[in-house]
Amino acid sequence: xxxxxxxxxxxxxxxxxxxxxxGGRRRRLRLLSRTDRVVITLMVLVPLLLVTxxxxxxxxxxxxxxxxxWDGIGPLNEIEFVxxxxxxxxxxxxxxFVPAVQHNLLWLAALFVVATPFGMFLAVLLxxxxxxxxxxxxxxxxxxxxxxxxxxxxxxLLYSRDQGLINAVFGSSIDxxxxxxxxxxxxxxxxxxRHVGYIMLLYLAGLKGVDPPLREAAAVDGASESxxxxxxxxxxxxxxxxxxxxxTVIESLRxxxxxxxxxxxxxxxxxxxxxxxxxVVGEASRIGFGSALATxxxxxxxxxxxxxLATVMRENRE
Amino acid sequence: xxxxTVTRRTEGEADAPPRxxxxxxxxxxxxxxxxxxxxxxxxxxxxxxxxxxRSYDYTAxxxxxxxxxxxxxxxxxxxxxxxxxxxxxNSVYITVPAVLLTLFLAxxxxxxxxxxxxxxxxxxxxxxxxANLLPQQALLxxxxxxxxxxxxxxxMSDSELLYDSYWGLILINVAFQCGFCVFVLSxxxxxxxxxxxxxxMVDGASIWRQYWQVTMPLCRPALAALATLEVTWIYxxxxxxxxxxxxGDKFPVTSSLNNLRGEFFTDNNLVSAGSxxxxxxxxxxFFMLQRHFVRGLTxxxxxx
Numbered sequence: 001x002x003x004x005x006x007x008x009x010x011x012x013x014x015x016x017x018x019x020x021x022x023g024g025r026r027r028r029l030r031l032l033s034r035t036d037r038v039v040i041t042l043m044v045l046v047p048l049l050l051v052t053x054x055x056x057x058x059x060x061x062x063x064x065x066x067x068x069x070w071d072g073i074g075p076l077n078e079i080e081f082v083x084x085x086x087x088x089x090x091x092x093x094x095x096x097f098v099p100a101v102q103h104n105l106l107w108l109a110a111l112f113v114v115a116t117p118f119g120m121f122l123a124v125l126l127x128x129x130x131x132x133x134x135x136x137x138x139x140x141x142x143x144x145x146x147x148x149x150x151x152x153x154x155x156x157l158l159y160s161r162d163q164g165l166i167n168a169v170f171g172s173s174i175d176x177x178x179x180x181x182x183x184x185x186x187x188x189x190x191x192x193x194r195h196v197g198y199i200m201l202l203y204l205a206g207l208k209g210v211d212p213p214l215r216e217a218a219a220v221d222g223a224s225e226s227x228x229x230x231x232x233x234x235x236x237x238x239x240x241x242x243x244x245x246x247x248t249v250i251e252s253l254r255x256x257x258x259x260x261x262x263x264x265x266x267x268x269x270x271x272x273x274x275x276x277x278x279x280v281v282g283e284a285s286r287i288g289f290g291s292a293l294a295t296x297x298x299x300x301x302x303x304x305x306x307x308x309l310a311t312v313m314r315e316n317r318e
Numbered sequence: 319x320x321x322x323t324v325t326r327r328t329e330g331e332a333d334a335p336p337r338x339x340x341x342x343x344x345x346x347x348x349x350x351x352x353x354x355x356x357x358x359x360x361x362x363x364x365x366x367x368x369x370x371x372r373s374y375d376y377t378a379x380x381x382x383x384x385x386x387x388x389x390x391x392x393x394x395x396x397x398x399x400x401x402x403x404x405x406x407x408n409s410v411y412i413t414v415p416a417v418l419l420t421l422f423l424a425x426x427x428x429x430x431x432x433x434x435x436x437x438x439x440x441x442x443x444x445x446x447x448x449a450n451l452l453p454q455q456a457l458l459x460x461x462x463x464x465x466x467x468x469x470x471x472x473x474m475s476d477s478e479l480l481y482d483s484y485w486g487l488i489l490i491n492v493a494f495q496c497g498f499c500v501f502v503l504s505x506x507x508x509x510x511x512x513x514x515x516x517x518x519m520v521d522g523a524s525i526w527r528q529y530w531q532v533t534m535p536l537c538r539p540a541l542a543a544l545a546t547l548e549v550t551w552i553y554x555x556x557x558x559x560x561x562x563x564x565x566g567d568k569f570p571v572t573s574s575l576n577n578l579r580g581e582f583f584t585d586n587n588l589v590s591a592g593s594x595x596x597x598x599x600x601x602x603x604f605f606m607l608q609r610h611f612v613r614g615l616t617x618x619x620x621x622x
Binding site: 062132135140142143150153158193196204250281298305313 | 348349351352353355356357359360362363365366369377381382383423424426427429430440442443444445446447448449451452453454455456457458459460461462464489490492493494496497500501524525526529550553554555556557560561572573575576578586589590592593596597600601603604608611612615616
């Protein structure tokens with residue numbers, strides 16, 4: 001799923017009661033009957049096994065496989081460790097790798113420099129309790145409910161060379177999805193279309209959470225609106241800013257559906273996620289190779305997930 | 319939590335009339351800008367609806383920048399050619415059990431995390447939340463192998479494997495979506511007064527009864543918001559079905575789009591009719607349950 005939610009800590013939560021002292025804890029445990037303890041264990045264990053088995057174990061296995069020459073078909077005991085060879089192969093003898101990294105970075109830059117600030121800007125405007133604000137909001141986040149795969153099709157109606165609206169209006173004959181010079185930009189516009197509404201929604205919620213007296217105080221002091229925003233409101237929303245940053249990074253790393261429906265991530269639309277998939281379900285299955293690519297994705301995402309969790313948990317404790 | 323929002327809104331309304339009355343040039347500019355942006359944002363969807371209602375012959379002869387050739391035939395053709403009926407049913411088979419199971423399992427973990435203040439709870443929360451954020455493609459290789467190794471009895475899947483079965487898709491969706499729900503629900507549950515449990519304990523209620531009869535009824539708003547969100551997400555899920563399914567007529571709607579491309583390639587009017595058909599369920603959810611949808615996405619943030 002390409003969606004990343006805003007998971008923000010609940011500031012209204014009171015700090016955990018002082019029962020964390022060992023004495024209290026032991027007493028509490030004794031209050032639980034044997035059935036209770038079995039029930040609690042099951043309540044945690046079943047979901048935990050599911051998440052470990054389907055998410056964390058495969059993630060660990062990906063890292064292990066990236067050091068082997070396994071072909072994906074042979075028995076597991078024929079696996080040989082080859083060290084970092086897959087990584088050096090990926091970098092040196094795999095032509096799509098460099099474009100894929102460039103495209104992922106470009107994707108991140110486009111979302112981060114254009115779509116995210118624009119979404120923020122719209123949120124600030126819509127936070128003013130305007131008449132018709134509901135209409136504006138609905139129009140802007142309507143794309144958020146559509147899947148990125150579907151968005152690829154909706155934009156094809158504008159981008160298609162022979163039947164697309166853009167070429168019909170401007171008299172051009174560019175194949176927006178097919179021409180490898182422009183298609184990454186075309187796809188990023190479609191993805192930004194969705195991202196803007198999403199960021200707007202998250203920031204709007206964040207702005208509603210800013211203490212009104214804080215803004216009033218700034219206004220009384222004679223600060224202009226833009227000054228109030230940059231000097232008072234924006235710094236107060238630091239946790240949300242970090243979360244939105246991480247969400248943007250992970251979204252651009254996970255970008256997949258859109259390029260896959262267009263042309264399976266080839267010919268100008270290479271992305272790391274698409275390369276991994278090509279190496280597994282494509283005609284040539286190069287497992288060690290694909291795993292090395294996947295491990296690179298994992299490492300990058302884990303760095304940002306850690307930042308995310310640290311932010312969210314700190315908020316939680318406060 | 320909601321009190322903060324409510325007071326805020328009444329304040330806003332109280333001082334809104336004087337602000338609204340003076341329509342300064344700046345305000346007009348602001349409205350003008352927002353109207354232009356909103357219409358631009360709606361345009362791709364509106365264009366898809368418009369194109370889907372016109373006959374291919376008419377637009378081929380007169381171009382797309384024209385007016386006329388209205389017909390419903392594209393929908394009939396698209397529905398029949400792409401077998402949307404079957405794909406919609408497949409989506410229901412996957413989405414409904416996956417959402418129910420996700421909410422049930424996530425609420426169990428969230429309850430334990432919120433009810434007790436054990437040190438391990440933080441680790442547990444981290445394991446679940448982080449799992450939701452990993453890139454799916456990074457797990458694909460071992461999962462693909464795992465799915466092709468695990469046998470299922472024939473009455474569960476005609477592939478007799480986890481691969482190419484609804485069961486496999488349901489499980490992977492649940493495993494992936496649990497993290498988000500655990501996080502939101504555990505926060506929501508932590509905000510409930512602890513006296514409830516003390517009272518329940520005095521009455522001799524077991525842990526299971528505390529969960530099912532005390533906590534869960536109080537979590538209805540959060541569960542409704544999450545259910546709305548998860549239905550949309552799992553319905554929209556594209557990647558897992560694309561790589562873990564093989565049989566064409568077992569694909570859920572969103573992933574079946576990939577095959578549609580070949581069939582409709584030369585006819586944009588059919589593509590648009592197909593797109594509108596696929597979008598309808600999410601749009602219905604969006605307009606009917608908008609409040610839940612938005613609250614689900616921003617749950618926690620609105621509680622400041």
